[in-house]
Amino acid sequence: MADGSGSSVDRSRRTLQNLAKTLGCAPETFFGETAPKYLADAEELLQLMLSITDSSQRRRVLDFAQTVKAASDARIGDA
Known part of the structure; x- marks a missing residue:
């Protein structure tokens, strides 16, 4: 939902996906040791x-x- 509605989990997931796309990496990069x-x-x-x-x-x-x-x-x- 582009209007910012939805659960905070959904918004966080979309934010991480957008950030990962911008940085050219997989969203999984944000989790783990590195x-x-x-x-x-x-x-x-x-x-x-x-x-x-x-x-x-x-x-x-x-x-x-x-x-x-x-x-x-x-x-x-x-x-």
Whole structure:
């Protein structure tokens, strides 16, 4: 229910699914041994991004992250 209605469990599930989709991971990533560090890193990255007031500087950070991701994907593809 896009209007925010439904149980808190349903809203939480949808929120985690949306967050996982945005981060490019499975919702299960948020549970288990690596979840706290993974979430802490994601939170720090978001806080840093939001604290950069200059849009061109935010774009540089995003470009860098995309470059790192592409390099990681290329290494995985070579394996």
